Amino acid sequence: MEIDENKDYIYDAHELDVHEGQIIEKLKANSQKSIPDPDGWLDEDIKRNIVLTSLDWVIDWARRSSLWPVACFPACCAIEMMAVEGPRFDLSRFGMEILRASPRQADLMITAGTLTWKMAPNVQRIYNQMPDPKWVIAMGTCGISGGIFRSGYNVVPGYNKIIPVDVYIPGCPPRPEAVIYGIQMLQKKIAKSKAVPDLNELPNPLKKGKK
């Protein structure tokens, strides 16, 4: 109830009752028709949420957006890898900050460090234990070719001697920016990969006699 400036006394009970009655009458007059059920949004939301795309694209998108690296840090590049993981360079911006201690939960191996032949069987075994699909980034010159230890009697001259490598990041050690760039390169590579086999190449039970 609006305050009347000219009135210099307090509203009495009767006046308040009258006002209440007016509100009720007004509401009653405006409420003769029932309001339609609010289901219009349903249609619109379906329009907004269904996207048509290829299965390949979706699978590749999911794979590249949640790369989980396994811990394989045999030497000094590991320090730089820690910097990449830390808050300053913050790898988690790319959905891959969760370093897995178990190869069974990982799909990316960042080989940060020099590898000796004595350690090589174990690294290969870790790689073999990772579930498919899996990728490897060779980080640092040691990972690429053995680096300054290449001519050593006990150093593996490059991880690609024992496991397939997808992306090579040069540097000794590479800058964190370089590592992040390398991971983005890998994401681009994954985006191009074909996840779904050609339907024509799959065995077709409906066609007899043919494959």
Added chain:
Amino acid sequence: MTTALAATEIVSQLSAQFPGAVEEAGTDAVLVKGEHLPAVVEYLKTAAGLKFDYLNFITAVDYYSYFEVVYRLTSLEFNRYIVLKTRCYTRNKPSVLTLTGIYQGADWQEREIYDLMGISFKGHKNLKRIFLWEGFDGHPLRKDWNR
């Protein structure tokens, strides 16, 4: 800071205790004959006033004509250290007596020297390669090692 115990200080004491054990006494190291080494070290570790109860490291040097095994011991109580050396004059299966019975920390370091220098430690219970794998050809820290 840990100060060096001048070899000249201790050498008379050692010579009195083990006649013929000290081959040479420099200012900073005592050269001990191989067969006396464990006894000398045991003495340095336990004798009152010396108590060299901590083994810092063992290492080995190849001088072509002989191998030298170097030990550094520290007395935590008196804050002093001493360097012992011993030599093997053969390149064919050189060997030194082990210190694993006196210092447990000698275990892996003796294995490392065996692995890379090919000096064997008599009395070591588990003397096998530690950095390289079984079947590796030769001992790579020897000066005459070539692959």
